[in-house]
Amino acid sequence: MSRLGYYIKSKNFRITMLAAIGTSIAVLLIAYFSLAYYTRHGSGVPVPALKGLSVDKAMAKLQEQGFRVQIDSVYIQDQEPGTVLEQDPDAGTNVKQGRTIYLTVVTRVAPDVSLPDLEQSTYREAIATLANYGLRVSDTSYVSDIARDRILAVKFNGQALKPGDKLPKGSSISLVLGDGAGESEQDIPDLINQDLDAARFAIRGAGFTLGTVTYEGSITDSASLIVSGQSPMRSDSLTKASIGTRINITVTQGKKTIDEQQQPARPQTEPQP
Structure with missing residues (x-):
């Protein structure tokens, strides 16, 4: 048997191996507990519950506890503008002071949407289409027309609209429909x-x-x-x-021209001798 084989089987080799393993474990434990102590693992300040609060109150609470705030906004119909919708981290999470808390707030300004083409749509079809665009129907009116319940015109604040016109999301518009009893x-x-x-x-x-x-x-x-x-x-x-x-x-x-009958008459001049 070689010298290496005798050494591996010797008592000194076993003692050396055990010492090396013990030293490695000790180093790992020291590093783990040192890191936990350095980062104050498991300690911190619980994040307050902010959902449903106004953004001003939420920011005041966070700043009082030493947190920083970053706000993102989103428009949601039927939600009170300026209300906190989401928060990250969640309420009750322990975090260190100085950490940034992310808030999602309902914006006060509605984005613009384009009016869809409702020409010849039925009333039910128009309601469904408008809902998909975030628009509402405030009232309806009927005019004499052979097409019953067909959309003939769309108005906003009394002004006629055409497809593609921009409106704030959530706006209420009125529809003009045919009554089905128009003249032949x-x-x-x-x-x-x-x-x-x-x-x-x-x-x-x-x-x-x-x-x-x-x-x-x-x-x-x-x-x-x-x-x-x-x-x-x-x-x-x-x-x-x-x-x-x-x-x-x-x-x-071209452009619309003025009817000759609407043009002012030119002054006539007397012939020169």
Whole structure:
């Protein structure tokens, strides 16, 4: 047997190994208890319960106990603005003084949302769609129209809205619906020289349906389009059409012009001799 083998089996080797293991365990225990003492493990100040308090009261409590505060905000409908919604760490957690406590507070300012397209939606469909956008319906009104319970117009504070208009989330709007008892015929609106949005509104308001929109000429700005033609067109022999009739329009690039009859007359000058 080699010298190494005799040494491994000797009493001195066993004593040396036990001493090394004991020393390692002692070092680990000293490090553990030293770290616990340094960090004051298991000690601290309990975090107060802050949910439901106003943000001012919550901040005063935390600062009184030596905590720092960081606030995040979120808008929630039907929640009192300025109220603490969440806290981190939770109430009762022991933490050291000087630690940052994170609060989620209901904001006082509602974010803007875009009005969805409700054209020809039923009342129930409109209610569901508006709820998904965080909007409410305050009241409804009915006008004579063959389409019963169909959305004909949307208003906010008395002003007509169009899809895409911005509103504060949680706003209450009013809906204009058809009563299903409209006349079988309505006057054909004169759309010539109207801008495209105004023409659409006039067609819907009269109980007709927008048909084909034909773009004539070079279009460089879709926000500046005027109606240059329509079919059917109001004339001396044709003034009315059935509810729901499709009105086709032709639009061109340009701005609304002033009717020549509305222009002031030019002063006439006497001929020169």
